[in-house]
Amino acid sequence: MEMNQYLSIFIDEANDHLQSLNESMLRLEQSPEDLSIVQIIFRSAHTLKGMSATMGFEDLASLTHEMENVLDLVRNSKLSMNETIFDALFKCLDALEGMVQDVVGGGTGKADVSDLVEVLKAIVRGDIAGPGSKAVKASAESDKPIVATELLLDQYQLSILEQSVDSGMKVFHIQVFIREDCVLKAVRAYMVFDFLEKNGEIVKSHPSVQDIEQDKFDRSFSVYYISQIDEAALQESILNVSEIESAMVIPVDRSSLAELDQSKEEAAQQQVQAIQQAAAAAAAPAAAPAKAAAKPGGESAPARAAAPASGANANRTIRVDIERLDTLMNLFSELLIDRSRLEQLATEVKRSDLTETVEHMARVSGDLQNIVLKLRMVPVESVFNRFPRMVRDLAKSLDKKLELVITGAETELDRTVIDEIGDPLVHLIRNSVDHGVEMPAARLAAGKPETGTIRLRAFHSGNHVFIEIEDDGAGINRPKVLDIAINKGIVSPEDAKKLSDDEINMLLFAPGFSTADKISDISGRGVGLDVVRSKIESLGGQVSVTSTMGQGSIFSIQLPLTLSIISAMLIKLGSEKYAFPLSSIVETGAVKREDIRDLHGNKVIEYRKAIIPVVSLAKVLDSPDYRDDDEKETEMLVIRKGEKLAAVLVDEFISQSEIVLKTLGKYLANQKLISGATIMGDGQVALIVDPNALIK
Known part of the structure; x- marks a missing residue:
């Protein structure tokens, strides 16, 4: 092999x-x-x-x-x-x-x-x-x-073994023989060592661990081992490793340890030889159960070898190529469309046996769907974990005091997005460390704590995941940003006067823009935040920034889950059908027109002792069927984005359904309100509304 x-x-x-x-x-x-x-x-x-x-x-x-x-x-x-x-x-x-x-x-x-x-x-x-x-x-x-491993180790070993026996731990001398026909002895030895280290402590090995790892040994090796596992279970687990011929496990007590004193080296050598002879004599009878435990081919046993003898399964995972998961997702998406069609046909035909079969198929495919979706999801923790070390190194190089606070690391995101989002986050965090958080002396002069704080958080909202990088630094100097943008020709002086604060902040993402006074290894290397925006938009996401002078900035990244299948609420608006991701809907209900109030030119409604904005979906979509006050009562969806709520007015609820998410293609990629489309059971197309675009 x-x-x-x-x-x-x-x-x-x-x-x-x-x-x-x-x-x-x-x-x-x-x-x-x-x-x-x-x-x-x-x-x-x-x-x-x-x-x-x-x-x-x-x-x-x-x-x-x-x-x-x-x-x-x-x-x-x-x-x-x-x-x-x-x-x-x-x-x-x-x-x-x-x-x-x-x-x-x-x-x-x-x-x-x-x-x-x-x-x-x-x-x-x-x-x-x-x-x-x-x-x-x-x-x-x-x-x-x-070095302890060369000269002092024997004394440490003896002390450790004696203390272990005195404290009630089990100490063993283990002799392991590998089959003569084994091709990779070092691999099998490593698998035995891996199991032993997970369930106890190896105090000494003979030959040395380094020699064993480099395949510099014959067919056997021995270890002194401390564990709570009993003798029989320990031997059985070692024999479960493929191509292990035999394993001799000998308990060691206090009297045996006395003979291991290095001042009695000759006696100790004789004891080792005796143990080796006893192990060799036991090899023949022990070989039979070892071979019985090994499966033909010898390749399924390693997974068992990694499991503790107590029965806990430590290695019950397998690695699957992401392309295979993509294929599985696409096939299941087609199956879901056919299921929707069958459900509609069953309601038209009205045969009880057909209806029962379709209902059973729906239940089974629903369970299968949950499994397929979870297979691709990975916690963002796998990306976030790299940043504490990075912030620590940056703080030392800049002589700043920084604390990184991570929340929402358990938030799950599609694996393909996880693989791509790391670099943009690195750039944004470096930007916050270098440009955002002030030097300790400047912070103290501004009445702030000497240690700056950078918060990295993630959370779900509808069919999207939001990742935010917040710092408590100086904030964005908007006059300076405008001056640089004008000098670089990014915006004209006339247009600059019309820009809002948020629009000025977004100038940071213009190509070639940089506020760095000098190029450094941290950020501002002539490559601006436009690279970050391009990467995020290539993933179907968006990035925005808000800032308050003297208080800090928040960079917010909105990313799609990029799943092919979502749970959605289908609604009707005039003659058109639309879908809202179910994960963004708080509740549904009816609202009377007279309960909708005007507040500073905006429509609002009282919802559970709070005032929330009202959005007319027909008006936002510029629907030809849009009417203002024709009916006294209309249907309402209460949607959520983070901590913000809004009420969306629609004409009629159709049903809750599992839908297949299809992209709109590159020609309609800039439609922020519509995140995709789906094919209904009757073959019609319904657009999928992005609720996050309805809440400002």
Whole structure:
């Protein structure tokens, strides 16, 4: 089996580990004495090292190995974290991300990490300790650093094992034999190590973990292991890994540990040999249940091996190409149109057996629809998670104090949009950090807290998702914006006098516009916000900005869910039919014309002890059937956009239905009020109204 078959899995899992490392490092920076966070970082780095070595990415493996040495000293209280070490580790994470991205682009994942490796080795030696840090210094007799994994580890092991036994934990010596015909021994060993690390702690391995990862071992390896899992369940789970021939699990008690004292090295060596001989003798009888547990082909067992012996399923997910989901969505959309047609025919034919069959089909297809829709949805958290680290680095480079507050990260968005929205958000957040939030001294002079706040939030509204970036900075200097726009020929002096505040704000998105006094690496590099707007509009979305001088700015991005199927309320307006996304409708009802009042030239109505605006859909759409006050009573839809409500007047409600969303094409792409169209069961076309465009 070729290693490139594992490449996509490696890339996905490597990105997950890098994200976890960044998040944990940020948490550790806030609580540098919390060794539990260090343990999490160490495990993640260790797993990434093993994966990289197995795949043959040596630079990735060597850099994570040196990171492990530093983290090992920290977790054993031999080294204290400080700003120097944090900066070095963050630079390592950046280098690792660069190498993984090179692999994604079809590269070899190689990079010159010698400088970073030397810095990490110097930290381990104690040459780069930093203020207030304690580090293990090199031995006087040798230039070789005293690294915990090389010289001090045996003493730590013994202490850890003794404390574990005393505290009631179970300690085992495990000997694992891999089948002779196994092609990728290191992969199978990694799968065993992965299971063990998820359910306990490996204290020592023989041969070393690095040798095992680089395939420098015969058919067997052994570990000292701490866990709460019992002996039988532990052995069964190891044997479930494909191509494992046998596994010998021997409990270790306090008396056994006494023999492991390094001052009795010879006795310890004899005990290891005895264990190996016992394991070899047990190999033949143990092989039968191992083979019985493995399925033919050996490729379905790894998923079971990752599951804890308690029965919890840790790996019950599979990765599917997004193009296959696109095809599935398109096919189901066609099925939904045919279902609507069948439902209409069933009502016309009026045969009970046909009606029952169609109703059953509707229920089954409804369940299928929910599954199909959820398959494509991904929380925006996958994009938002990258920004705390980015804001932290930007704040340090600009000497600013910043806090990033994220809300609504669980909001789900279509995967295709998720993949594309990252870069625009990066640009907007960088813009807020550089241009929005003032320097600490300027904030204090303005009576603000020294630390600026940037809020990143997401929420659903109708058939759209809104993402907002808000800062409490100086706000947009509209006179300066106008001057720049006039000087660059973006707007004429005459037209500039007619612009509203919101229109002036939107000049920021004009091509070539920049308020930066000098080009920097943060923002204002001659590439303005027009790139952001172009990208968002290419996704079918819109971007807007509001600002108050001295108080801050809010950049708002409106994105379509881009789903092919939505739940909608069908309404009638004269002779035409329209659809409103059900997710934006608060309630329906009837309203008397006499209850509609005029307030400063705008029509409003009292709704649940609040005054909300009234919108005539016929008037907004310039319908030929528009009438003003012909009827004393009319139907009303109460719609919501964020916290804002509005009442939309329509002629008649038809029904609630599942509809297939079809785009209007590039010639009608600028119709902001209409987000698409749908084909009805009778073959007619109904336009889909975007409720967000009705609420200002």
